[in-house]
Amino acid sequence: MQRLRHWLPALLLLAAHLAGAAEWPDRPIKWVVPFPPGGATDTMSRMAAEPLGRRLGVPVVIDNRPGAGSNIGTEAVVRAAPDGYTLMLGSIANTINQTLYTKLSYDFTKDLVAVSPLYEQTNVLVVSADSPVGSLRDLVANAKANPGKLNFGSSGSGTTMHLATELFNKAAGVNTVHIPFKGSPTQELLAGRLDFVFDNILGALPYIRAGKLKALAVTSAERSAVLPDVPTMRELGYPTVQIAVWGGIFMPKGTPQPIVDRISRELSALMQEPAMQERLRGMGAEFKPQTPAEFGRFVSAETAKWGAAVRSSGARVD
Structure with missing residues (x-):
């Protein structure tokens, strides 16, 4: 009891x-x-x-x-x-x-x-349509030739846009400059004030489809169904730059x-x-x-x- x-x-x-x-x-x-x-x-x-x-x-x-x-x-x-x-x-x-x-x-x-x-979505590495960079190889070559001069944007310190680029910088052995924004950096990229962004695909996709942004790579393990012609970072030789x-x-x-x-x-x-x-x-x-x-x-x-x-x-x- x-x-x-x-x-x-x-x-x-x-x-x-x-x-x-x-x-x-x-x-x-x-x-x-x-x-x-x-x-x-x-x-x-x-x-x-x-x-x-x-x-x-x-x-x-x-x-x-x-x-x-x-x-x-x-x-x-x-x-x-x-x-x-x-x-x-x-x-x-x-x-x-x-x-x-x-x-x-x-x-x-x-x-x-x-x-x-x-x-689950991917981030996508994008540059403006007017950029002379046409591939990830071009971007890496440009960054190595101009250390500390290329800049990238993010929606804030510690976001996936920021960390994806830090992983990329380390994997590629390059030094690029982080410019954080309170909101999306996409408009700054379109205006030519940024060199590249690892943008979220939901925000970047309309501009890619409209021909205003060029997609160089995606960070997912496999290619995106909506961007089937865009290779993954892994395919391009950067397996550590993988973010879902x-x-x-x-x-x-x-x-x-x-x-x-x-x-x-x-x-x-x-x-x-x-x-x-x-x-x-x-x-x-x-x-x-x-x-x-x-x-x-x-x-x-x-x-x-x-x-x-x-x-x-x-x-x-x-």
Whole structure:
């Protein structure tokens, strides 16, 4: 009897947890996007939120919480109740931030639960259409002939645009100058004030198709379906310059496992529907299904990988 009394509080808590999971969902779910409206993470979130809500039987409402490179929105989700009514579009930015920011109040891999990937894209190395550079070989030759004179833009220190170029500089043995911007550097490249950018494919693709930018290479492991004639950095002899720009769903630590598993199943089914696959391909993206456990291991590996890259680059944000 004494042993039963000892375990009773835990048993009651477990029963309440299971009961809550069985009734879930019975009200709208908040989907936090830790970036402003209009970017890749916001676009992908809005594409999936409404049909996910239809599958779950309740509205899934987008809540943009931008700031501090995604840290403000992420911290809000870390502090949210683990009741299944808050989820977040986390991304490669979070795995970079874990090392980039020296004063984070949370641990991305420990304080959130990885639920499911949502999309994967590539960065694309682009120059303006007016640039005399016509290939990666040309760019490397130009950079070696003019050390410290070529400049590249990024959307901020420690972003994939920045780190991709740092990996490229190291692999090619060149020295180029980083110019960070608060937003996209694409307009500066178009105006001829930058020499090259490792841009996100979603932002660069319209300009490539319009003939305003030239694509020299992609950073994905395989060629992009929307740029099939553009080689990968690996094909061109730079296998270490490989970046997959991804986003996925996360929830507060302690969210009941049945809820995590349900969202994972529904998202996986949704993202593999033919109409959704077509929309993803049109944006240069793809969906690679993973279980919560598989996705969690992927996120841990990405955090370690980008931690090393950030330390090597010397980038820091206090």
